[in-house]
Amino acid sequence: MNNHNKSNLIIISVIALLSIACSKESESQLYIGSTAIDTTTVLTGIDTPWELLYGPDGYLWFTERSGKVSRLNLNTHERNVILTIPDVLEFGEAGLLGMALHPEFDTHPWVYLVYNYSSGEFIKERLVRYVWNGSTLTDGNILINNIPANSYHNGSRLAFGPDGKLYMSTGDAGFTSNSQNPNSLAGKILRINPDGNIPADNPVAGSYIWASGLRNTQGLAFTPEGLLYGSDHGPNNDDELNLLEAGRNYGWPAVAGFCDLPDELTFCQQNNVREPLYAWTPTLAVAGIDYYNHPVIPHWQHTILMTSLKASKLVSLKLSTDGLSVVSTEQWFDGYWGRLRDVCVSPDGKIYLAVSNRDGRGTPRPGDDRIIEIKAVSPTSDNLANTENSRLKVIPNPLSGAGLVRWNGLKASGEYFIINTAGAIIASGKAAAPAFSISTALFKPGYYILKINSENQTVSTPFLVM
Structure with a gap:
């Protein structure tokens, strides 16, 4: 696939299987490659989780x-609120945003936060550090103040690097000239000592600025080797995944996506521009990212997992061995939960997603907003036993028009229901053993759930209509 084509086709490859005997907590079982996974809501009723x-x-x-x-x-x-910051300004996309914990948390129990606040008639952004005392966050200390901000384009993610420095993304605050202005902290990646001072080895002496020319980076993730990746919102084109490097310029606003127009080529040659690893047109509204390399889901090893808001999907980007390029992409859970704000990988290979349908741009569903857990399960566990004899299948999957449904567990007739991602039943009928047909001729492309009720048993599976 040619990354320089701004209308790149992203390969969809979700192979899904819902459990035939799920626990109350488990919502569905799916496959990532050949690995069976559970998806579970672990918290509901929150409002615009960000980090x-x-x-x-x-x-x-x-x-x-x-x-x-x-x-x-x-x-x-169980959820415990450990801090409420009184002067946070939640307005548009502004509010409490990124968070990071000091990498040596046992000896330095410091929690770093970024939030927007009102300064007269202006919106500003600040970096603060709190102390965790075992029950609450105390002793708030402002490290950087008066960063340009707005009701949109504020960044802002925080991530500690293997070098022990704190990295912070900032948006252009709606003023595109900020990104190329060396005197503005907006539209940049900042590199900061844990005490808030400027590192002596930053690219420009006496400046927090580590990289420039960014529009609205809402995802940061390091690999153990020290490579830093960022997801940056484009305008109406060219959302980007960037490999962020010291002293590099990422082009905005002179360049969107790759250096492939005459004016862009000139600017790139003159300003040390680093092209993105990948770009999306139409845009996905790219958000939080994390690096996955755990053996429990081999299909996702050495990938960047990226959430998206507008596109409402998780994207996996397989990296080359050296991490300097993207070799393939796939999309997962398209529309399954709605807008996805952030992703987090635990040390044991579980993945957590923040659903953000209450952010003013989504359509909240019952229980929103929520946090989802994705974890690998053993194919020999009780809830996957004898799947070859009892698996519910939609054939083909993906399908277009007519399809066949098989479920060996269906011994007598029952009822089937087809449910869209908004939770509405859009079709129903009689489910007859050993197989029956369904028609999707009038369905819009996307994901649906097929549910069968029979003899006090309920089974369901997602399928894709092309």
């Missing part, structure tokens, strides 16, 4: 744009 972090205490830490910081016990699903 997800797996803490060294085994809890999931997260922020909400209204100003709340919480910890979630992943065993009991």
Whole structure:
């Protein structure tokens, strides 16, 4: 696939199988490659979760744009609010945004947060550091103040690198000239000492700026080798996945996507521009990212997992061995939960997603907003036993027009229902053993759920209509 084609086709390859005997907590079982996974809602009723972090205490830490910081016990699903910041300005896309924990948290229990606030008639952004005392966050200390901000294009992710420095993304605050202005901290990647001072080895002496020319980077992720990736919102074209490097320029606003227009080529040659690894047109509204390399889901090893808001899907980007290019992409859970804001990978290979349908641009569903857990399960577990004899299948999948449904567990007739991603039943009929047909001729392309009720048993599976 030619990454320089701005209308790149992203390959959809979701092979799905819902459980025939799910627990109350498990919502569905799917396959990532050949690995069976469970998807489970671990928390509901929150409002615009923005950052997800797996803490060294085994809890999931997260922020909400209204100003709340919480910890979630992943065993009991009990949520505790540990801080509410009173001067957070939640307006448009502004509010409490990124969070990072100091990498040596046991000896330096410092929590870093980015939020927007009102400064007269202007919106600003600041980086603050709090201290975790075992029950709450205390002793807030402003590290960087008066960063340009707006009701949109504020960034902002935080991530510690293997070098022990804190990296922060900022948006252009709606003023495109900020991104190329060396005197503005907007539209940049900043590199910061843990105490808030400027590192002596930054590209420009006396400046936090580490990289420039960015529009609205809402995802940052490091590999253990120290490569830093960022997801950057494009305008109406060219969302980007970037490999972020010291002192490099990423082109905005003179360049969107690759250096492939005459004026762009000139600017790139003159300004040390680093082209993106991948670009999307139409845009997906790319958001949080994380690096996955755990053996429990081999299909996702050495990939960047990227959430998207407008496109409402998870994208996996397989990296080359050296991490310097993207060799393939796939899309997952297209429309399954709605807008996805962030993704977090735990040390044991579980994945957590923040659903963001209450952010003013989505359509909330019952229970929204929520946090989803994705975990691998053993194919020999009870709930996957004898799947070859009892598996519910839609044939073909994906399908267009007429399809066949088989379920060996259907011994007598029952009822089937087809449900769209909004939860509405759009078709129903008689389910007859050993197989029956369905028609999707009038369906819009996308994901649907087929559900069968028979003899007090309920089974379901997602399928894709092309």
